[in-house]
Amino acid sequence: MTNKYMYFIANWKMFGDLRTLNTLNKVIIFTKKIKKNKFKLIYCPPSTLICPLAKTLKKTSIEVGAQNCHESENYGPYTGQINSKMLKSVGAKYVILGHSENRLSGESDKLINLKITAAIKAGLKVIFCIGESLSEKRKKVTKKILAKQIKNGLNKIKNKKRILIAYEPFWAIGSGLIPKESELFETIDYIKSKARGSKVLYGGSVNLKNINNLKNINNLDGFLIGGASQVSNNFIDIIKKTYN
Ligand code: PGA
Secondary structure (H helix, E strand, O other), rough: OOOOOOEEEEEEEOOOOOOHHOOOOHHHEEEEOOOOOOEEEEOOOHHHHHHHHHHOOOOOOOOOOOOOEEOOOOOOOOOOOHHHHHHHEEEEEEEEOOHHHHHHHOOOOHHHHHHHHHHHHOOOOOEEOOOOOOHHOOOOOOOHHHHHHHHHHHHHOOOHHHHEEEEEOHHOOOOOOOOOOOHHHHHHHHHHOOOOOOOOEEEOOOOOOOHHOOOOOOOOOOOOOOOOOHHEEEEEEEHHHHOO
């Protein structure tokens, strides 16, 4: 059980359409019943839904984020890309950067750093994902990998308060596996020592069952939730269980 102010961030990945937004009514009603300032709820839908979702959530405490952005601060000839200024203009307040699904398709620490820099300049807050692969975990180089991702990703970023770090081990994403409680506590502590001033969240297979264990890890500031955030009842129950 916790009384801490926690972040619950929904990462919808490439799921959802306009009809999906109706399912959020339950979440809106739920948040209206809760005492203010207990937690922060952020939805990161696909780009196509940022604008309608921001309108739907206008009179609520729930905020909207994007799942990636281009590194250029300016408009430009980049087919298929969206920059942080554009995201901000349609109501996004956050952007997820450095997600492993994008790192695996070639995003380098350097590129992620450029994206973070541009996003902060545009006035967005950043959900900065870091994490080790299974082979790195087996080789026991997790801390080394995380230190490198933090050092390079946050190079020249002064205001760490605008950064929420999401520790997401690659092997835990969508797999049903999570780190051992003691290991996770130690890793989160380590991340906090390397990125002073940033909140640190956990992501990777957070669900209705394992939330009972995860909520006991008292140095965590919240969760980045993929699959389990797509069904409103599950998402609400995860939040409720965190505080029970
Ligand atoms: P998952 O995804 O909860 O479905 O494992 C988390 C994420 O990729 O952010």
